[in-house]
Amino acid sequence: MKFSGLITSLLLLTTAASAQSTFISLETSKGDILVKLYDKTPLHRDNMVSGIRKGWWKSALFNRVIKDFVSQAGELDDPILEREKQHPDQKPERLKSELFPELYHFKGALGAGRDDNAQKASFLNQIYLVTGKKQTDIQLDEIESKKGFKYTPEQRETYKSKGGIPRLDGDYTIFGEIVKGMEVADEINQVKTDKHDLPEVPVVINARVLTAKAAAKLLN
Secondary structure (H helix, E strand, O other): HHHHHHHHHHHHHHHHHHHHHHHEEEOOOOOEEEEEOOOOOHHHHHHHHHHHHHHOOOEEEEEEEEEOOEEOOOOOOOOHHHHEEEEEEEOOOOOOOOOOOOOOEEOOOEEOOOOOOOOOOOOOEEEEEEOOOOOOOHHHHHHHHHOOOOOHHHHHHHHHHHOEOHOOOOOOOOOEEEEEEEHHHHHOOOEOOOOOOEEOOOOEEEEEEEHOOOOOOOOH
16 A cells, blocks of 8 residues: 555645746748757746736747857847946846756757856846767767767767767756757748848747646647
C-alpha cells in the first residue's frame, strides 16, 4: 500500500508540474508558431505573458533576421538605449538573467535579447527564435574549452543533428521552445532582408497566451 501510495503521489506531482507549463501562440503573417515557456525561467515567462497582455506583442515585427542564425522580434537595441540615454536619472529596466546549463541554444529555442551588460540581463521586449547550423564534435569541443563547461551527450547530439548556436550558451537567457510550427520559423528565417537585416516585406506578430485546453488541442 505504501508503495502504491508513493506512485500515486508521484503521478499527481508530475501532473501538477505539467499543468504549470505556459504556452503562447505567435501568430505571424507567415503562419502560427506554438511556443512553450519554461517554468524554470519564471521571470522571463511572466514578463512575456505580461507583455502580451499589455499589448507589447500586438502587431510587433521581426526586425532583425539573419539567415541560419536568429530571427529577432520586438524592439531593437538602439531605440531602447537611446531612450534610456535621454533619462540618465532612471535605472535601465532589465530582467535578471536566468541561465541554466540544460537550457541551451538548440534550433527552435526562444531567447531573450540584451545589450552588452555585465550582468547578462535581458531587455523586456526583445526575443529571438534560434535557427543556427548543425555543429560538429570539433566545434562543440572548442566551445566547451572556451567556456569551461561540458555538454551532455543528448545536447551534443541535438546540436549535431538539428543545429543551433552553442556560442551563445551561458550568455543569453533561453526561456522557451517551439513545439509546433518550426516550418514557419524556418520560412521567416529565410525571408529577403535589407542591409540592416530588416525583412523587405514586414513579418508581423500578434502573440497571445493560450489556455491549457487550447494548447493541448493544437498539439493533438
